[in-house]
Amino acid sequence: MTRKITWGVFILLGLYMGFQAHVLKFATCREYTIVQLETANKCRGQAILKEWKSLPYGEGTVLDVARSNTYWDFLFILCYVTMIVIQSYNQMQREKWMFLNALLRLNLFLAFLAGFFDICENSMLLHNFSHVADGRYYLETRWATWPKFILSGWAVLAWLVSLVKSWF
Secondary structure: OHHHHHHHHHHHHHHHHHHHHHHHHHOOOOOOOHHHHHOOOHHHHHHHHHHHHHOEEOOEEHHHHHHHHHHHHHHHHHHHHHHHHHHHHHHHHHOOOHHHHHHHHHHHHHHHHHHHHHHHHHHHHHHHHHOOOOHHHOOOOHHHHHHHHHHHHHHHHHHHHHHHHHHO
């Protein structure tokens, strides 16, 4: 039951945040994405934020959409960490090959570590959203973004390899 609820929330959040990402991308001529902001260096990141702040959207600006997306991402973090843990644990119970079993066991730690980096990234993004006017306070999120992507990607890859192996 927990898996179905987690998958449902994950899908709904993905759809809603995908819509917000669509707004962020197509609100500017340069089509900036949230991932481009997350992986940007200081100069590029500041340029993206300044452009988003200058563009009206609804009753606010495009930057407000990015802020909302970041707040929703905290719930998304909880979902994907939970999903990696549940799916890896369940697959670990069926995995006979010790090497893959160990990788699935490692996923339990990697999921939390990826979530930690994602929380750090979101906190830095929120900080940057509040300090768009003064570039001295800009924090480069890429130092938390890349480890998050690498760790979560590795965890999902290990799970998928074990899952596919179990089908044959």
